[in-house]
Amino acid sequence: PFFQRAAFLSAAPDLAATPDDNGYEVAVAGRSNAGKSSAINALCHQRGLARTSKTPGRTQQLIFFRLDDERRLVDLPGYGFAKVSLSIKQRWQLLMERYLEHRDSLKGLVVVMDIRHPLTDIDQQMIGWGIAADLPLLLLLTKADKLKRGAIARSLTEVRKALSAASVPVEVIAFSAVSRLGLEQAQDQISDWLAV
Ligand code: GDP
Numbered sequence: 001p002f003f004q005r006a007a008f009l010s011a012a013p014d015l016a017a018t019p020d021d022n023g024y025e026v027a028v029a030g031r032s033n034a035g036k037s038s039a040i041n042a043l044c045h046q047r048g049l050a051r052t053s054k055t056p057g058r059t060q061q062l063i064f065f066r067l068d069d070e071r072r073l074v075d076l077p078g079y080g081f082a083k084v085s086l087s088i089k090q091r092w093q094l095l096m097e098r099y100l101e102h103r104d105s106l107k108g109l110v111v112v113m114d115i116r117h118p119l120t121d122i123d124q125q126m127i128g129w130g131i132a133a134d135l136p137l138l139l140l141l142t143k144a145d146k147l148k149r150g151a152i153a154r155s156l157t158e159v160r161k162a163l164s165a166a167s168v169p170v171e172v173i174a175f176s177a178v179s180r181l182g183l184e185q186a187q188d189q190i191s192d193w194l195a196v
Helices: 036-043 086-102 121-132 149-162 183-193
Strands: 007-012 024-030 062-068 071-075 106-114 137-142 170-174
Touching: 024 036, 024 086, 024 183, 036 071, 036 106, 036 137, 036 183, 086 106, 086 121, 106 121, 106 183, 121 137, 137 149, 137 183, 149 170, 170 183
Parallel strands: 024 071, 024 106, 106 137, 137 170
Antiparallel strands: 007 062, 062 071
16 A cells, blocks of 8 residues: 555755655666566556656666655666766766665665566666665566466576575565556565565
């Protein structure tokens, strides 16, 4: 019920513009086109909350959604942009690293990956920053509706194995914004981090 009250709070181009750092926050990251916006909309039971299919390389901002007075969900800028300049990439890297490292209210990091090609270099970089910041991780392997059961199981095993030595708790879930596979499990994990 608590996800259903999600509403846009603010957009921040840099850390100075982020809302007051108190309460509880969970951030959602993902490559452009991985299905991050669709996952956020599914989690919050709202079609148009996070914009889907954004043009890669558009102004990169952190989008804050209010869940209640002391809880927020944060849509981190998409990554994996082929067409943007090196300086924009470097700016993005610095912003992500600093946000993950210094945001006190941040209680967990969700990384959305296409189940058909998870753990790309840039995904691993994001996961590495999360681990360095000592954040528990929820890896959502989305678009699972596009794979058969055996292939879903193989992808889950591959990703779990790759993260088995991580120094933070890691949950890996097969997910679909279309079939809603894994939705409740993902909501439960996020609620847990938000101390709901
Ligand atoms: P974002 O760039 O990571 O925010 O990705 P979007 O949420 O905009 O999704 C990118 C594309 O993948 C869109 O065409 C979506 O309709 C599609 N998509 C997203 N999630 C799913 C899913 O779970 N299943 C399927 N089949 N398509 C999806």
